[in-house]
Amino acid sequence: MLTYELTGPSVGDVRFGMSPLTELTLSLRTFVDPSRYPLQLPWVRRTASARQSLDRRALAGLVDRRLWTPDFLNPRPSSPLTRIEDEFDALARIDAAAFRAGLKSVHGMVPPVYRGPHAAAVERMVAALRDLWEACFVPYWDRMRAVLEADIVHRGRVIVTEGLGTMVAQLSPGRITWSGSAVHVALRDPRDRRVEVGAEGLMLVPTLFSTGASAPVDDDGPPQVLYPARGQAALWEAQPRRGHRELVDLLGAPRAGLLALLSEPASSTELGIRLGITASAVNQHLRVLHRAGLLSKARHGRSVLYLRSELGERLAVESDW
Structure with missing residues (x-):
């Protein structure tokens, strides 16, 4: 269980954002087990041929059998309008220590595909992700983004009409709960973790490639929760x-x-x-x-x-x- 302690039950402590890079990264889960994402199976089928030309070895090195991905590929969004190019630019500048630590947190080691000179490894990773974006996301991103944006608008309405606690409880029933000044996230990670959320606030990020709730793997990751966006079934x-x-x-x-x-x-x-x-x-x-x-x-x-x-x-x- 991961618990985020808010400084107070204030709407200002909870923010929403959208990250194209996070969507891109979480889609790698369908490489491992597409059956777990039935709402996105139409997308998986439509992009099957395009995926054959991708650097699948480099992409596979970014997700493990538990469907975990490194925190550096799930950045805290700067706003609901974050641009993929800005995220790619930031990713290309990742330092060697953060790169290796993120991979080790997921795999327990640095996968063979990413061993060797740091610059070459990062260049290959970014190139593989860019190719995935161009081949499988660009044709559909407008529709995907519309669903994510509509979710954020809906959550804001719930806060106004029914309160912050009701909104949090609806994000992923049974997986995300609210207890007055804390958000509790039930994860597959067996550790009990408690994080105090400071002035940066708790970031809530809707995604199309999550069936429950996700959070940073590392304890020093940014305070954020990824949750399944509503309205996905209408997308495909x-x-x-x-x-x-x-x-x-x-x-x-x-x-x-x-x-x-x-x-x-x-x-x-x-x-x-x-x-x-x-x-x-x-x-x-x-x-x-x-x-x-x-x-x-x-x-x-x-x-x-x-x-x-x-x-x-x-x-x-x-x-x-």
């Missing part, structure tokens, strides 16, 4: 492509407006509030859009979340709504 849901007749149903302004808004997951209630129309009217339009193959949907708790499908994304962009 395949929809049948229907003919032009059904797309005619989209010519009405309300449906066009809904399609424009659904670049990120949202419920009919949220959409109704944003558009100023009733939830029943929104649901009627959503059903038509979904039948036309322009939307994906997935249940999250008591809500059904909708998101533009790939076909809907193309139509929205080409129509420039």
